[in-house]
Amino acid sequence: MHTLIAPQRGFEFAEFEQRTNQLQAQMHAQRLDAVFFTTEPEFRYFSGFKSQFWESPTRPWFLVVPAAGKPIAVVPEIGVAGFEQTWLEDVRSWPSPRPEDDGISLLAATLKSLAGRHHRIGAMLGPETHLRMPAANYAALQQQLSQHQMVDVSSAVRRIRSIKSRAEIEKIRFACQVTAAGFDYLRRHLSAGMTERDACKAMHLEMLRLGADACPYLISASGQGGYDNIIMGPTDRVLDEGDVLIIDTGATFDGYFSDFDRNYGFGRMPAETLRAYDAVYEATEAGLHLAAPGVTTGELWQAMWAVLETSGALGNDVGRMGHGLGMQLTEWPSHVPQGNVVLKPGMVITLEPGMAFAPGRMMVHEENIVITASGCELLHERTWRDMPVIA
Known part of the structure; x- marks a missing residue:
């Protein structure tokens, strides 16, 4: 516990x-x-x-x-x-x-x-x-x-x-750690036959138990081998063999948000789905290696997109690959192709590479980081290297 x-x-x-x-x-x-x-x-x-x-x-x-x-x-x-x-x-x-x-x-x-x-x-x-x-x-x-x-x-x-104080960063860090622990809890308690709503409710209650004040943003989507949106749900759709479930959530502590997602597979996963998961993981790695003072939001976008494009991405319908984070779930700036906002120490941002990898199917990944004097620091545990598959 x-x-x-x-x-x-x-x-x-x-x-x-x-x-x-x-x-x-x-x-x-x-x-x-x-x-x-x-x-x-x-x-x-x-x-x-x-x-x-x-x-x-x-x-x-x-x-x-x-x-x-x-x-x-x-x-x-x-x-x-x-x-x-x-x-x-x-x-x-x-x-x-x-x-x-x-x-x-x-x-x-x-x-x-x-x-x-x-x-x-x-x-x-x-x-x-x-x-x-x-x-x-x-x-x-x-x-x-x-x-x-x-x-x-x-x-x-x-x-x-956009430049957070030490006290602000610690509030965001706690909200992020609670969220990460909630995702870990869900991994251990998910099973086929649950609905999206069941899964989100279980995670929601665990985050509150761990110290979150509230969870104003808690969405999910699922589908065979992938999903077609990241802003709707949860619904009463029953999770079954071959499904992929994404949950994206923003929990709060003392008025400050977390904002990241996790993906779960059920049973046997198509090879292209696992490749898409690997691609967004590696794209996030590229963002983590590049994010540092002096780097622009456009350069950050390009680094992540280069990985996705090489991996066969059909496109990115989200429109950006991350944003600021703090008192609001999404804050300025946005990581867009021509973004010219220069990263500075104290900025808290998300890295959110996403790709359409097949018609009607997408894969999105998100992490929360703070820009430091020499690079960046994750505010919570990194997601699982391989997609967790629920038996």
């Missing part, structure tokens, strides 16, 4: 101060008087406020970062008490829900009070972002701030968030 020791929860206040100082340096370079956030990852990253209440779409939440000093929370009254556990001191609130003015005038007033120098305000407006408020509310905010310019800060924020 696995025994895993969880790292300390939360962060020292000095870490939030450092994060905020980094953002304020970027704001100074862009002549921004203030930045506001509306989505949970950014809100939590700079404030330390962590609540499951984000699951409710009823109320908006705003965090304002001034050019100097601590962030200011502009939040519904129901959430004020939760900020006693954070490093913030200035918490402004309104009685929400109030559809006719759900915090917009209070947010606008707060931003106006801070943006009198350059009249430039930052927000997350770029790719892979969204504004967690009704479109009409954002239009109303823009109208109330008509004398100010809205500036996209998503590039600066994702660069800051």
Whole structure:
């Protein structure tokens, strides 16, 4: 039975101060008087406020970062008490829900009070972002701030968030170790006759027992000799002789994700299926050998694809071969053919080579690593060299 020791929860206040100082340096370079956030990852990253209440779409939440000093929370009254556990001191609130003015005038007033120098305000407006408020509310905010310019800060924020602190890395490492132990547990308890749903449920319960807080992402797919997708399921499909099962999961600990998969075979496996498994394993090896500071995401993609192409890959429908990882299941950057993001120490990324090896059949492999000063380090045990075959 696995025994895993969880790292300390939360962060020292000095870490939030450092994060905020980094953002304020970027704001100074862009002549921004203030930045506001509306989505949970950014809100939590700079404030330390962590609540499951984000699951409710009823109320908006705003965090304002001034050019100097601590962030200011502009939040519904129901959430004020939760900020006693954070490093913030200035918490402004309104009685929400109030559809006719759900915090917009209070947010606008707060931003106006801070943006009198350059009249430039930052927000997350770029790719892979969204504004967690009704479109009409954002239009109303823009109208109330008509004398100010809205500036996209998503590039600066994702660069800051992409470099993980030691404390962040240890949280991700624990989530990854729990996930790896869950896969090992499943290998010992899988049998033909189970359904995809049975398998995922067994693994889910084991990860929770080992210390995961939750498992928001847990998919599976199966089929004779391979599978045709990696984003659906689990279903009630019964696992039988000749099937391949993939499970891809993202467990969390203290708000940080793991994200990797494992493949299992049942009974006699076709030779082409075993060759595909070997190919994605070797492609991952190529990524592990190359990943280091100074390497680009495009070079990483090319190294993995070269192995798959040599192995007869018909294509890669996933569109990328890995991505960033942290407070979100997938973060910037993506490993794409022409990717120009340079890897740096402290980046946590996935390596995810995948290939279509026959019509309607694919094989995907994924591992989680952190970029170190001289290379990279796996955050969990490497997958099995040979596909495990369940008798």
